[in-house]
Amino acid sequence: MRHGDAWMRLPDLLEDRDDASLLAHVRVCADCQRQLFLLGRLDRLLRDDATANAASRRRRRLLRGPLAAAATLAAAAAILLALMLPQHGRSEAFVLRTASGQSVAQALMGHADARNASLALTARGLPIDHGHMFVLWASDDSSSMQVGRFMVDQTGGCRVRFNLPADHPWNHFWVTRLGKAAAVAAST
């Protein structure tokens, strides 16, 4: 694949439109890797802003007219509930280690909103001998899911944030190489 074609199609990788020839080019092209990293950051900015925007629109709609009093009551009830149930807002940290036991990443789970939990992943020294792209997975006792892909720098480090459905008690995380779900680079 020519560099220009690959560059134009890099945003497709944000939507799981995996294309073997595109990925093969990205693997050997530093410019495309950097652009993909920026696209990933941009994608998160847009999603976060859209979420915040939607929440603010909902709030404005709610606070209009006769619903204002009800919304105020609901907000007060939510605050009370949050005070009575502080465990919902707490953070939980998980350390991810390589097979040799070396600690290479930390996943910090926290509260994002009513539907989502936030996960801040900080990696240091993930092995980059087979590429800079990785996939983060999560599971609870009954199910597992792909949380998202991320890219590390030359030192195998990165800081990245994801959202997960809040209705699962996620308690196990692992990182695989992109396109190789069986190649576990680190896990809790």
Next chain:
Amino acid sequence: MTIQPESGRPVGSVLPGASDVELLRAVASGSEQAFAELRQRYGRAVQRVCRSVAGAEREDCEQEVFARIWRKAALYDPARGSAAAWLLTLARRTALNLGAARSPPLPIEDPPAVGERPAELDAFWLQAGLARLPERERTVIELAYYEDLSETAIARRLRVPLGSVKSWKRRGLNRLATLLGEEAP
């Protein structure tokens, strides 16, 4: 909603390639063209800050923010932070001063104080970045992210071929990502 095939940047934008820092420097030396471009770029972002902080004083707030930018652009020092951070600080403080006229005014010239609220700065920069895209690319990205529409639904809504939607979205995202790399707040 329909979109014109050749629609692009608004008429009057004469410095679309200039960075925010270059624009502020030009504004400081009295360039009205640079000021128009800066206003086109950051108008929506400032509007959002004013709406959230100043409420009923929103329109006065927007006018006042840009009047202050015109007067104070020379005070911006790139060594102390990004242009977006400086503009956000100025906008927020202007809005706070207008929204709470009874309180003692906050000094506008203070160094950027947005470090503790990176999400707000990101959102502020993002609105300005979106404003720099050609209209069709911006529209497609906004429908995809802010209204959560699929590419097929966007094509239907805009009455354009699906291929055009895919291509505008790819181009817009690549353009924004490049801007992000050059001018990250």
